[in-house]
Every structure is written in C-alpha cells, then in structure tokens.
Amino acid sequence: MQAVIIAGGKGTRLAPLTHRSPKPMLPLLDRPFLTWMVDRCREAGVTDILMNVQYQAAQIQDYFRDGSDFGVQIRYILETTPLDTAGSMKLAEPYYSGDPLIVFNADILTDLDLKALIRSHLETQADATLTLARVEDPTAFGLVELIDPPDRAGTWSAQAKPIKAFREKPTAEEAAQLGIDTINAGTYILQPELFRDYPADRPLSFERKVFPDLLAQNKRVTGFIWEGYWMDLGTPAKYIQGQLDMLTGQMPCALVKEAIEVKPSAWVANSAQVDDRAQLEGPCFIGAGTFLGPKAHIAAGTIVGAQSLIDCPLAPGCYAPGTLAV
Missing domain, CATH: 3.90.550.10 (Spore Coat Polysaccharide Biosynthesis Protein SpsA; Chain A)
Incomplete structure (x- = not known):
C-alpha cells in the first residue's frame, strides 16, 4: 500500500x-x-x-x-x-x-x-x-x-x-x-x-x-x-488534552519511549536535568535538554518544551540546558 x-x-x-x-x-x-x-x-x-x-x-x-x-x-x-x-x-x-x-x-x-x-x-x-x-x-x-x-x-x-x-x-x-x-x-x-x-x-x-x-x-x-x-486536535483545548491523554495512558502511544515516568503521569525526557528538590505534579512532561532547578514547580497539566530553563541559577556552571550548575 x-x-x-x-x-x-x-x-x-x-x-x-x-x-x-x-x-x-x-x-x-x-x-x-x-x-x-x-x-x-x-x-x-x-x-x-x-x-x-x-x-x-x-x-x-x-x-x-x-x-x-x-x-x-x-x-x-x-x-x-x-x-x-x-x-x-x-x-x-x-x-x-x-x-x-x-x-x-x-x-x-x-x-x-x-x-x-x-x-x-x-x-x-x-x-x-x-x-x-x-x-x-x-x-x-x-x-x-x-x-x-x-x-x-x-x-x-x-x-x-x-x-x-x-x-x-x-x-x-x-x-x-x-x-x-x-x-x-x-x-x-x-x-x-x-x-x-x-x-x-x-x-x-x-x-x-x-x-x-x-x-x-x-x-x-x-x-x-x-x-x-x-x-x-484542531483546537488549542483539544491539542493540550490529547497530550495529557497520552501522559495518563488514555491514549496509548510510544511518544514517551525516550522519557522516564518519575512519578504517576509525570514524564521526564532522558536528557533533561531535574533537581531532586523540584516539584512535579502529574500529568506533566519535561522535554529534552530542559533544566529544572531546586525551586521549580511544575503544576499538573503542564507540558515543558525542549531546551527550557526553569529556575536556572546564574552560575558559571550553568552554560546550557541540561547542564547542572556546580
């Protein structure tokens, strides 16, 4: 075909x-x-x-x-x-x-x-x-x-x-x-x-x-x-809802195959860096190369795109998304 x-x-x-x-x-x-x-x-x-x-x-x-x-x-x-x-x-x-x-x-x-x-x-x-x-x-x-x-x-x-x-x-x-x-x-x-x-x-x-x-x-x-x-998926509301359905398993898919479910319905891409003190509420998704600092709070229903910086300290070690400051 x-x-x-x-x-x-x-x-x-x-x-x-x-x-x-x-x-x-x-x-x-x-x-x-x-x-x-x-x-x-x-x-x-x-x-x-x-x-x-x-x-x-x-x-x-x-x-x-x-x-x-x-x-x-x-x-x-x-x-x-x-x-x-x-x-x-x-x-x-x-x-x-x-x-x-x-x-x-x-x-x-x-x-x-x-x-x-x-x-x-x-x-x-x-x-x-x-x-x-x-x-x-x-x-x-x-x-x-x-x-x-x-x-x-x-x-x-x-x-x-x-x-x-x-x-x-x-x-x-x-x-x-x-x-x-x-x-x-x-x-x-x-x-x-x-x-x-x-x-x-x-x-x-x-x-x-x-x-x-x-x-x-x-x-x-x-x-x-x-x-x-x-x-x-033709409207913003449906576009968001479809992604949340994927995260909760209502829409079975393999789009999260390069991510880890760190808690129920909270998925983090393998290449993202998330501080242990950051708060994640499912359903949510953290994209590739993203950095979440200790004060980051990701509310339920949030999709964070790739290469995002949230609570990234202005320190010499924080050069790029995915790089933890030291």
Missing part, C-alpha cells in the same frame, strides 16, 4: 500556534505530530509515503527530506492553491503505484490499528473503507449511517459494515431520532482509480463530492468502526 498524508492546511483554529509553524509540525510531547504519523505507517509496513504540503511547506520538507532517516520514502505533493480535502489526491495521481491508498488527515490523534484496517479493506474487497468513530454528541459532526447486514457471514463483521448514507450535522432532536453516533474519523483506504474521472487542479471535497459519488455509483463503501481512542 501507499500512504497519503494530507498536511497542507493552515490550521487557523490553532492560531496563534500555527502562525510560524504548519499544524502537523506542532509538537506532541516534544516531537512534531507528523513524526508520529510517519512512524505508524512504517510500523504497519507502509513505507511509500506521499505527503501533501502547502502552508509553510519548507518546514516539513526540510525536516523529513526524503524520509530515509525515518525508514520510509517520502515524496512531496506541493499544493500551490487550496484544493479542499480531496483535491490533493488528484494532484498526487501521477505518483500512484496502483496499490490501495491509505489516507490520513494530519490532525487526528488515534490509536487506530492500521494493520486491522488494512486487513478489513482487503477482506471486504471494498472500493473505499472509511474509519468511523463513535461520539457522545454527534451534533458537531456529519454522521455516517451504516447498514447492518442480515447475514454476518463472509466479509462483514461487527467492526466492518456497508455505508448507507452520509448525513449533515443533525440537531439534538434529529440525532436522537436517527440513533446514529458514528462519524468520519479521518483515515481512509481508497482504490486509486476512484480519482480517475475528476478534473485536475480544481477543488474537490471528500465529504461533499467523492464519498456521495461513490454511493451514487453503487461502489462498495465500507465503514470500519474503531472503538479505541480518537480526537481531532
């Missing part, structure tokens, strides 16, 4: 954090979010990655280069003008190998099992497989209505069902009447030929055009329901 990571958005909901950085390069516990996505692809055996870039694209290209340092191959699809959620897929078409495409929105934090998703797509012989998540309040999302096959034998399961319809954001009353709580979770597997008949260099929307077209053409469109962790 090939991966397509859609990473060209401006991230206006995350301003001012995104004024100087593209949204997918914002750090999650000291590492750009995109590194986490690339790692997930590699661990699932997907090493051919096409990355759609636009806003501050050079930051992404300079960081990842050809991907070899990350154990993958990365090629960049530069979107010079906004082409909506699916326009970049048509732009990337010359690079398609013919294998199915696993497509990621670069602002979704999830512990989705990519290998299970790939198996489901192949077993159902779908033209498109959309990952779905359940939400308590569906009024903020467009809903995905599923068909419960009368015969569960064969390709269908409790996790994979055919999609019947896409519905706009409902009112609370409509949501209760519909009894639907499954939403588009932002990860898809698509057959590359689905984009063949769309014009190039024009805006194209997954939600308003591509997915409804598939149903109208009687294509095999499957919903893969993921019952694990899922969060859209």
